Amino acid sequence: MVIVKKIIAENNKKRKLLTKENQAYFDKLLVYVRAHVLLSERQSEEVLMEMLDHLLIAEEEGKTAVDVFGPNPKAYADDIVDALPKEKKGSLMTFGVEILCDLMGWFIIIGAVGRYFTKSDQIYLYSAIINVVALVAIGGGLLYLILQQLKKGAFEEKMSTSAIIKAGLVGTGTFGLFMGILYFTDKLGPLVNITWFAQLGAGSALLLISYLMKRDRTKRY
Structure with a gap:
């Protein structure tokens, strides 16, 4: 096999x-x-x-x-x-969790690095939850759009000017939306003490889980 x-x-x-x-x-x-x-x-x-x-x-x-x-x-x-048959539901759920761990892992690690330089050991709980949910939702939507563009552009000789402009607008809009959410949901909820090192460890653990799941997925028979 x-x-x-x-x-x-x-x-x-x-x-x-x-x-x-x-x-x-x-x-x-x-x-x-x-x-x-x-x-x-x-x-x-x-x-x-x-x-x-x-x-x-x-x-x-x-x-x-x-x-x-x-x-x-x-x-x-x-x-x-x-x-072609569809992937099994269990495999799709596993793939979704893999992507989710990857996104959250990098987000948490980037946040940990930022907090290392600001010397802050406190985060706003509700803000953190909203930011993670926003990241997952926007990341999932962006992935869907990328796949749709791949399907659409697979048989085009070259990317049209309108498609390039559209891709640029979507990328800019997505980034702006996420930054807007970060700005307007700042300082919500109770303060929770979490050191930057603990946050770094949590993010690294999620990336490790994602890596192990990917390795297992690509070794399926």
Whole structure:
């Protein structure tokens, strides 16, 4: 049995064996399929590997990706996505917790570093809770938008000016929203004594949990 991580590595390695034209075509399919994170990761990568093997054999016969998969990669990719099974609910929940621990871990560590320089051992409880909830909500929304853009842009030759402007506005707006929440929810609730070192330890623990969950996820059969 081959673990998911090895399948991904093998797919990325085999891509380099394709001609430039065929690799450009296949990369569109790859990005589009991988952007559908709700699909079974293992089976998605296995299908991509089968496609790669088929295309490499076709290349030896002088055929192109268009000859093999057709002139409409978007339609072909949609057929693949429709045929692939969804990831198990338990796996999706685990992935969500993994991302959550990662986001919160970095947020807490950054806060700990800031408190180290300000020499403060107190935090406002309600403010901290609101900030964490905001981080998770905004981070989740931003991740969703990124995945949607990957799906939409997978079959575009280059990113349009309007898409670049939109991405810039979304990024700026997201950052502004989060900073606004930090500003307007400052000093809410009772003061709680937590040293910067303890906060640093908590953040590091969350990052460790995220890392272990990711390692376990990529080793699933």
